[in-house]
Amino acid sequence: MRLSKFHLATVKEVPADAEIVSHQLMLRAGMIRKLAAGLYTWSPLGLRVLRKVEAVVREEMNRAGAIEVLMPAVQPRELWEETGRWEKFGGQLLKMKDRKEAWYCFGPTHEEVVTDFARAELHSYKQLPLNFYQIQTKFRDEIRPRFGVMRAREFLMKDAYSFHLSAECLEREYWNMYNAYTRIFTRLELKFRPVQADAGAIGGSVTHEFHVLAESGEDAIAFSDGSDYAANVEKAEAMAPATGRTAPAAALERVATPTQRSIDEVSGFLGVAAAGCLKTILVRGNDGLVALCVRGDHEINEIKASKLAELPGEPVLADEAEIVKALGCKPGFIGPVGLPDSIPVIVDRDAAVLADFVCGGNQDGSHYRGANWLRDARLSRVEDLRKVVDGDASPDGKGQIRLARGIEVGHVFQLGTKYAEALNASVIDQSGKSQVLAMGCYGIGVSRIVAAAIEQNFDAAGIVWPEPMAPWRVVLCLINPKNDTNVAAVADALYADLQARGVDVALDDRGLRAGGMFADMELIGIPHRVVVSERGVAAGTFEYRARRDSESRQLSRDEVLALFA
Amino acid sequence: MRLSKFHLATVKEVPADAEIVSHQLMLRAGMIRKLAAGLYTWSPLGLRVLRKVEAVVREEMNRAGAIEVLMPAVQPRELWEETGRWEKFGGQLLKMKDRKEAWYCFGPTHEEVVTDFARAELHSYKQLPLNFYQIQTKFRDEIRPRFGVMRAREFLMKDAYSFHLSAECLEREYWNMYNAYTRIFTRLELKFRPVQADAGAIGGSVTHEFHVLAESGEDAIAFSDGSDYAANVEKAEAMAPATGRTAPAAALERVATPTQRSIDEVSGFLGVAAAGCLKTILVRGNDGLVALCVRGDHEINEIKASKLAELPGEPVLADEAEIVKALGCKPGFIGPVGLPDSIPVIVDRDAAVLADFVCGGNQDGSHYRGANWLRDARLSRVEDLRKVVDGDASPDGKGQIRLARGIEVGHVFQLGTKYAEALNASVIDQSGKSQVLAMGCYGIGVSRIVAAAIEQNFDAAGIVWPEPMAPWRVVLCLINPKNDTNVAAVADALYADLQARGVDVALDDRGLRAGGMFADMELIGIPHRVVVSERGVAAGTFEYRARRDSESRQLSRDEVLALFA
Known part of the structure; x- marks a missing residue:
């Protein structure tokens, strides 16, 4: 072209x-x-x-x-x-x-x-x-x-x-x-x-x-x-943790958390790592509310939750009025201890092995410390409920998740x-x-x-196409000669030769100055650039540069043809 | 394939x-x-x-x-x-x-x-x-x-x-x-x-x-x-006729045509050729009604009429009530003689050279014989108004219209x-x-x-594709061998050879009987058919038939390859 x-x-x-x-x-x-x-x-x-x-x-x-x-x-x-x-x-x-x-x-x-x-x-x-x-x-x-x-x-x-x-x-x-x-x-x-x-x-x-x-x-x-x-x-x-739940060591203790609702706030206020806290949310189930629990440093995976038999589809959070009506407290203070029996408590695999954890107190301005499953809190079922995180064990048992x-x-x-x-x-x-x-x-x-x-192939100058999808594989840049020389004829002949060999080649004969032409060809990402200039023709060489390279080199005509053989 | x-x-x-x-x-x-x-x-x-x-x-x-x-x-x-x-x-x-x-x-x-x-x-x-x-x-x-x-x-x-x-x-x-x-x-x-x-x-x-x-x-x-x-x-x-209008010879005469309205009816009833009659229609113009006249054996070209300055676009016929109001007669009896001055009379080139013609009498049940332009009827303008017919002179002056x-x-x-x-x-x-x-x-x-x-390429058996748009240029019909011979291998080898030569070839290896296979290939219109059969392989020949031919012939393998070289 x-x-x-x-x-x-x-x-x-x-x-x-x-x-x-x-x-x-x-x-x-x-x-x-x-x-x-x-x-x-x-x-x-x-x-x-x-x-x-x-x-x-x-x-x-x-x-x-x-x-x-x-x-x-x-x-x-x-x-x-x-x-x-x-x-x-x-x-x-x-x-x-x-x-x-x-x-x-x-x-x-x-x-x-x-x-x-x-x-x-x-x-x-x-x-x-x-x-x-x-x-x-x-x-x-x-x-x-x-x-x-x-x-x-x-x-x-x-x-x-x-x-x-x-x-x-x-x-x-x-x-x-x-x-x-x-x-x-x-x-x-x-x-x-x-x-x-x-x-x-x-x-x-x-x-x-x-x-x-x-x-x-x-x-x-x-x-x-x-x-x-x-x-x-x-x-x-998210695989089940390698080690099981340890025995309770601490006593259950209600602590005041007057304004602390999020895991970050509660964890900082009580000086307990997020991984030692339990995150509990209430969602609308097929048959009343359902509690979902994950570790404080984990997040609910909504696709996984949507497949629970208790849920009609993608989880929808209960609103404040529903929570107040069911528990008497606002969101931010929910926990599994003392939840009404009508609410199933579905617990993520990692959250299920916590011991002596922090969780909401089901009262405004209050959390529990030293909570433990079975002893203090009902646990209806253990499921894979969370998003995986960097460093998790790979489900196929080989290596870690990235x-x-x-x-x-x-x-x-x-x-x-x-x-x-x-x-x-x-x-x-x-x-x-x-x-x-x-x-x-x-x-x-x-x-x-x-x-x-x-998105995978660009640099500051523009696109860097993989060859199989480049608009052309190679461009010949014809630098307009100052004198009446045969530069255009040399470019035409090389262009015809490459075409005859089935090379997908463009000839930039628009008459632009070299700077503008090179900038265009870099922006549109042509993988190979061959310059046909007065000086080069005089010396019998062509300046060649690959789009991914930072340096150009001088090639003979045969070397140019060999490059695209 | x-x-x-x-x-x-x-x-x-x-x-x-x-x-x-x-x-x-x-x-x-x-x-x-x-x-x-x-x-x-x-x-x-x-x-x-x-x-x-x-x-x-x-x-x-x-x-x-x-x-x-x-x-x-x-x-x-x-x-x-x-x-x-x-x-x-x-x-x-x-x-x-x-x-x-x-x-x-x-x-x-x-x-x-x-x-x-x-x-x-x-x-x-x-x-x-x-x-x-x-x-x-x-x-x-x-x-x-x-x-x-x-x-x-x-x-x-x-x-x-x-x-x-x-x-x-x-x-x-x-x-x-x-x-x-x-x-x-x-x-x-x-x-x-x-x-x-x-x-x-x-x-x-x-x-x-x-x-x-x-x-x-x-x-x-x-x-x-x-x-x-x-x-x-x-x-x-439609070009102007070569010869002009002849001088009036007959006198204008009103004749009774009690039930004759169409050109065919009037022409038959009065014993005058349709080409000696005038067809007049009234259409709605920009500014009242407009009369359009063509020879009785010609038809109005609506596209040409739509371009008249007097018309708003495609011609719309005046309805019976409009005609009765303007002329006092029903459609079928309209003619240019004595039309109100407010109605332009636009006449086709061929109708304009008629002399002593038959036309409507502008009274129910009546036509004129011996009518002539200018002497009897006003003619506002001559235009090309009609559809061309077989035998018309070509507009470029060379030959006749078909x-x-x-x-x-x-x-x-x-x-x-x-x-x-x-x-x-x-x-x-x-x-x-x-x-x-x-x-x-x-x-x-x-x-x-x-x-x-x-629409241009079919026969009783089906489609007969022009080669450049055939689904395949040639089909090899593999007739299932009765004995354990190498017919399939011969077909495969010929198929591979043709493909290697860049021939767009199909191999019909569906295992149908010859009759059904041939009928299918004729219906879908494959230009060339080569049969690979037990008898042919034994004889070292292939039955070949072009879709457009009625006869098949026996070819050697080299002749088959040469056919598609």
């Missing part, structure tokens, strides 16, 4: 709402331009990168045996009502009415449509297994679209859906996809981790997320420093029969019986990958 | 609402499946064809110097209000409200968005000319979606928009695009015609449509048998400054002054091309 015939439009000013580096750099490089909240036009430069990511995803999906299809973006309400998601999906579902007053949505995902396709197309076990995928525009009406294409409303997604006769077959395809995803992110030269995850609203049991590791990531990831264990913090198990931030770029699910049952998608099996299909689903955020890659 | 790993699902029954052959064959071949009215999923087979068309379009757009971008499908109302099209676009515009109650539409076209992009990105004449294109999903809420993907609501379109400083530069790019379109449809091996067209609602002046010629086409096309002149019948000029049916698959427009003015998109020109951009726009219906190609 000759850049004089391209549209390159780097910019100096970046809007104040561009909070993260990828958003700032994509705007400065002119890769995207905002149309409206969460809606972006991909400029010619941006699209080159997006298409390179798309091509790698497509190649690896094909290699893994998935078959590409293309489903409509606009989906009829009736289908979403069959699975109950027309209402359940919530505000992210963009709904619309056509000229005949029929309701549709802009597809945020395609489980309904693909299962409808499958129930029409698939009749016999002989057609299975199958994995259909598409690379297609989705829309999710985010409450707070932000971070540019990282959390846009309209975005490009690769979504795949596999169909099977048995759970075993589904599991084989699940790992096939897991491996394909690993190849995709490896080929894109990203630092990533597949992590165990919670299935959430999509449903299903076994599931992994693929995270690109970056400080700006919205997810917290726990991984082991002694194995390949990794999990979303939402999901990561924490990192991640950007979710892929997700694989074993859905099982959830959607196939709702939509009655079945085939005749080997024995002639009708059998509901087992399904997997596998998503990749194609446009998000572009932003995530930048 | 091994078809055992693919999803091929040909069907026998076709829904009764599939009226045209491409719709029927796309359903029978299992290329598409209906999700809802005007919404189709492209199956793996259908998508292969769609992608091939897309690839040719992209290659030729790139070759022509256009630059690919990707704009959002979802577009904010505010932008459409700047051009006035939020209301004017009509019912085809699918509108929706997001969770914040802001209005958007699903883009049916992108003039607004691309002009908004241009006004933000373009500042100087130095950046021009530019031509941005995308290949992207559009939605138009057709009143009556039909013919499968031919007139679907959601469809794949290539839309391009060029920006220029001058009308001359725009015109150069217009013809550049015209030539690119010609290359695209030529490469796709379609029988097509670029035809002059009416600009319609998109706006602009010079415009051509590209039509694939097919009986089922919704458009009528006029072309010359003696030159390359071609125009949409909407637009085609009529054909066409499917519009492409359209190029010189928009001029219409959108740039509305959105205030301007750049600084060479002299430092701000200048509004001139624009062109250029569309191709990518998904429609697939259906249009079938």
Whole structure:
């Protein structure tokens, strides 16, 4: 590509709402331009990168045996009502009415449509297994679209859906996809981790997320420093402590804590470490209030709590009026000692081994010291209730947990029969019986990958693309000659030679001065830069510099060609 | 592709609402499946064809110097209000409200968005000319979606928009695009015609449509048998007759036509050819009624009539009450003799040279014979008002007009400054002054091309793809051996050899019987079929048949390879 015939439009000013580096750099490089909240036009430069990511995803999906299809973006309400998601999906579902007053949505995902396709197309076990995928525009009406294409409303997604006769077959395809995803992110030269995850609203049991590791990531990831264990913090198990509860040594004693409510305040006031205090919260259960207890230095993991049989879903804190009514005290003074029998007390594994601990006194302005389970306080059940912390034992028994931030770029699910049952998608099996299909689903955020890659690959001058997704692998910078020499002809010939060898090369023939040209090429992150200048042509050399290097070097023409062989 | 790993699902029954052959064959071949009215999923087979068309379009757009971008499908109302099209676009515009109650539409076209992009990105004449294109999903809420993907609501379109400083530069790019379109449809091996067209609602002046010629086409096309002149019948000029009006010979005579109203009835009743009768209609003008006259054997061209200064737009017939009030007679008896002076009489070129003609008597049950212009009837102005007919002189003076049916698959427009003015998109020109951009726009219906190609390429057995858009160029049909021979190994080796040579080949290893396999491959239209059978392997030959041929022949392995070299 000759850049004089391209549209390159780097910019100096970046809007104040561009909070993260990828958003700032994509705007400065002119890769995207905002149309409206969460809606972006991909400029010619941006699209080159997006298409390179798309091509790698497509190649690896094909290699893994998935078959590409293309489903409509606009989906009829009736289908979403069959699975109950027309209402359940919530505000992210963009709904619309056509000229005949029929309701549709802009597809945020395609489980309904693909299962409808499958129930029409698939009749016999002989057609299975199958994995259909598409690379297609989705829309999710985010409450707070932000971070540019990282959390846009309209975005490009690769979504795949596999169909099977048995759970075993589904599991084989699940790992096939897991491996394909690993190849995709490896080929894109990203630092990533597949992590165990919670299935959430999509449903299903076994599931992994693929995270690109970056400080700006919205997810917290726990991984082991002694194995390949990794999990979303939402999901990561906090193991039971190695040693059990010690016998009570202190007597139970009520102490005045007139204004001390938080763990920090109580711990400081009483001179007891937070790890020696108990944090108790009251939440609304299916059948009255429920007490959840974790150690003072730990935090409740809401996803884990949401799975307790006593809770209807995500935990909702009891409000002050409910607490006053139940206990006669305000929040901040709650503890398990003397709680009414009607309130189950569910205690985290680490909190359950505390002895002689501090906890709320269930009276305003009062706590207990020297409290002990069983002797002083009822303990209904021990559960894993907390978020893991740095230094925890890894659940696989190897090494310690470390924490990192991640950007979710892929997700694989074993859905099982959830959607196939709702939509009655079945085939005749080997024995002639009708059998509901087992399904997997596998998503990749194609446009998000572009932003995530930048979060891992930038410096003060701009983006530093991994080669497989760079807009061009190499740029020839033609420095306008002062004299009537053949510099342009030399550049043209080298450009033609590289193109003939299949090298993805750009020729910067825009006539800019060297400083501006180099700044642009560094900002947009081209991995290799070759300068064609009057002095170089006279000396028979080209100044070469890799984007990741700080020094340039002089190469002969043959050396330049050899570099990209 | 091994078809055992693919999803091929040909069907026998076709829904009764599939009226045209491409719709029927796309359903029978299992290329598409209906999700809802005007919404189709492209199956793996259908998508292969769609992608091939897309690839040719992209290659030729790139070759022509256009630059690919990707704009959002979802577009904010505010932008459409700047051009006035939020209301004017009509019912085809699918509108929706997001969770914040802001209005958007699903883009049916992108003039607004691309002009908004241009006004933000373009500042100087130095950046021009530019031509941005995308290949992207559009939605138009057709009143009556039909013919499968031919007139679907959601469809794949290539839309391009060029920006220029001058009308001359725009015109150069217009013809550049015209030539690119010609290359695209030529490469796709379609029988097509670029035809002059009416600009319609998109706006602009010079415009051509590209039509694939097919009986089922919704458009009528006029072309010359003696030159390359071609125009949409909407637009085609009917030339003035070579000879002028002859002098009146007959006297004006009122004759009774008690129940004869239509030209056919009057002409038969009076024994005068339809070409000797005058057809007069009254339409609503800007300022009272207007009479339009054409020869009895001709028809009013509504697009031409809509451009008369006296009319507000598309002609609307006066109703019976209006006619009775103005003339005292009912429709069917209207003529120019004795019409009130307030009614302009606008006469088609051919009608204006009639002499001694029959026309309505402006009294119920009465016509005139022997009527003549000027002597008997007022004639306000002569205009080209009629549709061309077979045998008309070609407007370029070369040959005669012939009529054909066409499917519009492409359209190029010189928009001029219409959108740039509305959105205030301007750049600084060479002299430092701000200048509004001139624009062109250029569309191709990518998904429609697939259906249009079938309308031109089918036989009783199914689709007969042009090679450049066939799902595979060649299929190897592996006939299951009865004995334990190496037929499968021979097929595998030939398959691998062809693949290694870059041939787009499928191996039908589904284990079907020969009849079913051949029927499938003919239905889905694979251009070349090579049979690998026990008998052939024993004889060292392969049965080869081209889809367009009726006979097969035996080829050696080398001959097979040479065929696809």
